[in-house]
Amino acid sequence: MIKLNSNLMIHQYFCLMIRYLKKQNFWFVFTPYFWLVLFFFIPLALIFKISISVSEWGMPPYRDLFSLSEDGFKIDSTLSNYLFIFSDPFYIRSYLNSLSLAFTSTILCLVIGYPIAFYVAKSQANIRIILLVLLIIPFWTSFLLRVYAWKVLLQGSGIINSILIHLGFITEPISMLHNHYAVILGVVYTYLPFMILPLYGYLVKFDLNLIDAANDLGAKPVNTFLKVILPLSLPGIIAGSMLVFIPVVGEFVIPEMLGGSDKLYFGKIIWDEFFVNRDWPVASALAMSGIVILVFPIVIFQLMYAKYNFKNE
Amino acid sequence: MQNTILRMNKLFFKIFTLTIGFSFLYFPILTLIAYSFNDNKRVMVWKGFSFRWYKELFQNEQILEAFYTSIKIASLSATFATIMGVMIGFSLTRISKIPARPFFIFLSSSPLVMPEIILGLSLLLFFISSNHIIGFPSSKGQLTVLISHITFSVAFVAVIIQSRLSSYDKNIEEAAQDLGTIPNMIFWKITAPVILPSIISGWLLAFTLSLDDLVVASFTTGPGANTLPIVVFSKVRLGLSPEVNALSAIIMLIVVLAAISIYFINRSHIKK
Incomplete structure (x- = not known):
């Protein structure tokens, strides 16, 4: 039954x-x-x-x-495979290099991108649209070609060296390629639009009267910025930083084109382990550790941020 | 008086920042274009003005074929990704009773945080073993690149559609329903026009993502499926190539024309 x-x-x-x-x-x-x-x-x-x-x-x-x-x-x-990776400082250093590259370039993009986004958002409507189009054009232009452009510029016989020699700062061309500064420069250059566009999206909605109100009430410009503008554009800062940080952590192309052997990054290590050494298990273990070391912190941060937002609403 | 000085200072600072910022963004690309007219095999040594590299570019079958392949894969991938992105957007915002909603959010957004090198590696190993087990895909090629591009584009389109759908007033749909409009009609007459701009921008984003992708395509490509970034990368990995300069100039021209036309479409739209 x-x-x-x-x-x-x-x-x-x-x-x-x-x-x-x-x-x-x-x-x-x-x-x-x-x-x-x-x-x-x-x-x-x-x-x-x-x-x-x-x-x-x-x-x-x-x-x-x-x-x-x-x-x-x-x-x-x-x-x-995991023991092999974590007993070799070579691999651990590549994870740390990738993290530090992502941190440095996100902060540089923010510092360079914020004023640009701010002034574009605060321009008159007709100028603003033209500036916005000018921001979107590099965003659409092939990423690979923009990295290549720096490779051309930084050559020993490149235009920057020529200008410096012409101005008398240096007598011999200096080698600017194939080091990690060139990599940072390339990353900041290619990912800058990814920072500026979301920042612009939040700053353009921002009410200018709030700045005037803060000034009228006697706030110093620094305080107006720190206490009024910055908190209100925080979602844009987070969104932009994520758009830069996440792809840069696994970046392969820019270090390969502009970088040298002074610092090796995670993306290059996986690539070589798979295509050059043909060691699938170690390449897979590198990828899995990469997810744990590089991706989980981002996910946890986003969950915490979502919770924080939810609480504040 | 002091106020005027302050304002002048501010204006100066604004113009200064914007000039420096936009020069930084444009100087490298413009130099590249300028040197594409250089009649010298050594890219950075100026010899004279010529269209030589453009001619060679249009005779380079490898690049032309790769360009065609890239456009084909990008438009197909963007279309499929947009269709599925819209489906995800709808299921996450319109079905309130979807069981285990956080799980589906997790499913649809995790590709956003995955480094492309890991995605490429995992897809390649997946294609190899599925070929071993069920014989599909029979070989690596355009199909495998297409599948991979759809996979990472879907999440981006879904985010765009989702944010549009959740920000617009659902009551309009309910009002139409109360007035007796049939569901299909509601979709085509109310929902579709509202989300159309997001669909277009989602498609464009997916198209650019696919056109720009080098890493995932390098892993999943096979014979006869070299995309444009793969060919360009193989040319400039070790040295410089004047043909690539010419190619960048052409791509810039296309992008600028597209941007200008969007600008004018927008302006006429705003005027209306």
């Missing part, structure tokens, strides 16, 4: 589910999520699996994690 009852309940529940899904247009709702699970989460799970597999010669160059042989079911897993 009880069995029948529970069967009936399951049946009823099932009917309800179907009705719910029909009403909500099942495929309309779930197709994109299926796509993301298939092409984003399963691949991530796969590199996790490979990262704990044993390296081996052959194709694919790792031993299967699970194997079914005459001896029975066997799990062949190892943490040696």
Whole structure:
């Protein structure tokens, strides 16, 4: 009796589910999520699996994690790839280099981008639109070509060296390429529009009368900025910083084009481990550690920030 | 008097900041364009004005083919990503009873924080093993690049659509419903026109993301699917290439024309 009852309940529940899904247009709702699970989460799970597999010669160059042989079911897993990475300061330094590059360039973008965004947002409407178009053009121009432009400029025979020699500051061309300063310059240059545009978006909504009000009430300009303008543009600062920080952490192209061997970055290390050394398990372990070291802090920060916003509202 | 000086100072500071800022943004690109007319194989040594590199660019089949491939992949990827982005935007803002909503938000936004190098690596390994297991995709090529580009673009489009949908007044839809409008009609007559600008900007963003991507494409590409960034990168990785200068000038021209036309469309829109 009880069995029948529970069967009936399951049946009823099932009917309800179907009705719910029909009403909500099942495929309309779930197709994109299926796509993301298939092409984003399963691949991530796969590199996790490979990262704990044993390296081996052959194709694919790792031993299967699970194997079914005459001896029975066997799990062949190892943490040696992770131990290898974390016992070698070379890899740890590349993570730290990437983090410090992302921090430095985000702060530089903010310091350079904030005044630009502020003055563009505070211009007269007709000038503002022209300036905005001028900001969007580099944003659309190919990222690779903008990095290449700096490679041309910083050459030994490049225009900057020529100007400096012409002005008499130096007599011999100095080598400005292939060091981590060139990388920072390239990153700041290419990601500056990503900082300016969200900042602009918040600053343009900002009521100018508030500045006047603060001035009338006797606030010093510094205090007006710190206590009125800055807090109100904080969401823009966070959004812009995220748009710079996240891609720079895994940046491969800019260090490859402008950088040298003085500092190696995470993106380059993975690339070489995969394409040059062909060591899939170590490359996968590097990627997994990269997610934990470089990506989790960002996610945690965003969750905390969302909570903070929620509380303040 | 003091006030005037203060205001002059402020104006000077503003013009100074904007000039420096925009020069920094434009100086490198403009130099690149100027040197594209240089009749010398050594990019930075000026020899004379010529269109030589433009001619060579238009005879370089490798670049032309890559350009065509890139445009094809970018427009397909942008279209699919926009369709799915709209679906995500709708399911997250319009279905209040969607079970486990935070989980779906997590699903749809995690590609935003994933470094492209990790994404590229994981997709490549995924394609290789799915080829081993079910024989699909049969080889790496345009299809695998397309799938990868759709995957990372969807999240960006979804964010744009979502912010538009959640900021506009849902009561309009409910009012239409109360007045007896059929759901399909509501979508086409009310919701679609409101989110159309976001759909267009989402499509454009996805298009640029795909056109600009080097890292993910390098991992997932195969024979016959070299995109433009891959070809350009192989040319400039170790040295300079005058043809790439000419290419940048052409791309700049296209972007400027697009920006100007958008500016005029906007202006006529505002006037109306």
